[in-house]
Amino acid sequence: MVFLDSRRKKQLQICLQKLGLSDTKSVSWKLLDLALTHPTISREHNYQQLEFVGDSVIRLVAAEVLLETYPQESVGEFAAIRSILVSDRTLAEFAENYGLDRYLLMSEGFAQDKIGRVYWLADAFEALLGALYLSSHNMDLVRPWLDPLLIQKAAEIHSDPARQNYKDALQEWTQGEHKILPQYRVIEQDKNQGYEQRFFAEVWLKDRKLGAGYGRSKKMAEQAAAKDAFFSVVYS
Amino acid sequence: MVFLDSRRKKQLQICLQKLGLSDTKSVSWKLLDLALTHPTISREHNYQQLEFVGDSVIRLVAAEVLLETYPQESVGEFAAIRSILVSDRTLAEFAENYGLDRYLLMSEGFAQDKIGRVYWLADAFEALLGALYLSSHNMDLVRPWLDPLLIQKAAEIHSDPARQNYKDALQEWTQGEHKILPQYRVIEQDKNQGYEQRFFAEVWLKDRKLGAGYGRSKKMAEQAAAKDAFFSVVYS
Incomplete structure (x- = not known):
């Protein structure tokens, strides 16, 4: 059993406030702490397992959002848009907007590696989604704040042919x-x-x-x- | 609005009974019908969009099941096992066990293509998962019957080193x-x-x-x- 010190818990609460999550009753703080712990801090207790789950969470939410927003589009178009939505670059951009790095525990040296930044930001963002999904085993802690981000980004991609990959x-x-x-x-x-x-x-x-x-x-x-x-x- | 004839609805009810789903109140029969309609029947109304969603559903459920069943395993092991669990071969095997082809509407000629069989069976299985997920926007219609299948298959893969890919x-x-x-x-x-x-x-x-x-x-x-x-x- 991991007990979080009150300073860390406060930090994680602020992080969720930034996402716009007001109802945090069902949040597992232990999982959230893990999601924001880089492997350079602990080889055993870090975000890797949660990232594995979160990678599927973002793909599923993106699929749902695309189907709901563009019901007439072809599956080819969905796949093309989703591949950008779930890319490391997009996820790192979301993480950057929320200043997720401020809540991520990681070794000082690694944090300064500019080239790796996109990857660990994207990984931590996925792990965060994994932690929130596993807290309730549904999308209630995820979709309220993630949907608007995906809808806006999907609209950008959808309207700009040069972005289509x-x-x-x-x-x-x-x-x-x-x-x-x-x-x-x-x-x-x-x-x-x-x-x-x-x-x-x-x-x-x-x-x-x-x-x-x-x-x-x-x-x-x-x-x-x-x-x-x-x-x-x-x-x- | 699509109205299903009573014969088709009866067929779909039997299909869900076979999966072991008893509580079907929240099932969208329209989506289920679509999930079991091959593109050779209609270029517009077929399982492709649902397959796109279902592909993420199976990945997410597999991730959760692996984390719950083998909490001590490495993420590398999870990824290796999951790549087999979500492969067309495994999904077609599940579909075959349920006799899913009996409920799938498709052109006669295509149904006899032995080489393509694994692909359309896997596709229809994913679409079925997509339809059930989208019926309730959670895993309530999916995990009760899918978990045991995945747990058993994961155990086979986990215990047999030669199967590890x-x-x-x-x-x-x-x-x-x-x-x-x-x-x-x-x-x-x-x-x-x-x-x-x-x-x-x-x-x-x-x-x-x-x-x-x-x-x-x-x-x-x-x-x-x-x-x-x-x-x-x-x-x-």
Whole structure:
């Protein structure tokens, strides 16, 4: 049994206030403390198990929110948007907005590692979701404050085509279904900068061409090919 | 608004009885009908959106069940077991045991495709979980019958080292964290069949060696290397 000192508990209460959670009766403070303890503090008692649970929590909530907000969208679009919503970058951004690092116990040296920052912020955010979910075994402590964040972020992604990352979404699918990565073949058709069809990309899965597309940059052509593949093969 | 004919509703009720669900008051029959409708029946109204949700439901329930059943196990072990629990093969096996194909509406021709069978059975099973979760927005219609299945399957996987698939688990991690696949390099050290150290495998992530191991077969050596990587790098 872990007893939290009153200073730590106060700290965790402030953290939940920041999330906007007013009713904290069912919160397990022990789990919450664990969620905000980095492995550099303890190899045994840290956020890793909760992160494992929280990773599924965010995926499920994101799926529900997308279905509720965009009931007419295709599953391909859902998968593309969700892959951005649950990415380390997005989760770290949420964590950063709440100043989650102030409540996370971790070794001084590690905290200053700028490159790792995105990963441990995202991990701690997932662990926080895991702790709140496991406190009540439902989404009552999660959805009230997480839904608005996801809805806003999903709207940004949905309305900005340049943000849509079909390459990640396609890769997630080929990995899940075929255990291999898609391969991109790009050729420069024209040296003219800014020309819409400057690059032509094809995306292949072993011997099977999944899709093709054009773009002003190599990356944009690959995204166009991935989008084509996504809608013609994955969700046809 | 979709109204189900009484024959279809009766069919769906029998399906839930088979799962062992007695209290079906909160079930959305409309969602359940959708979950058991293959895209060959309708391009618009089929199980795809529910499968998208259900995929997260099974991952979350599996995470909870593993944490509850094996609280002392490492996260590496959880990830390895879960990757088998949520695989198409396992889900299709569950679906097969319940005779789920008898309740699934799909075109005759497609139903006879033996190769695709594992995929559509797994998809329909996930969609069923999605429909039950979305009926109540909690796990009340899911965990009572799914937990025992997962606990039994997890015990089989946990107790049989040969079933442990560290390659899949490692790949899931490198994909998630680094967006690349691990590479295996295997050498045959000895032609002696049955020799425990006949093959030696290393697993690399770009220029970084993650782990190494021996085995009687190429596959076993790769699994040993993946396991080494898993515990020395992923969950160290």
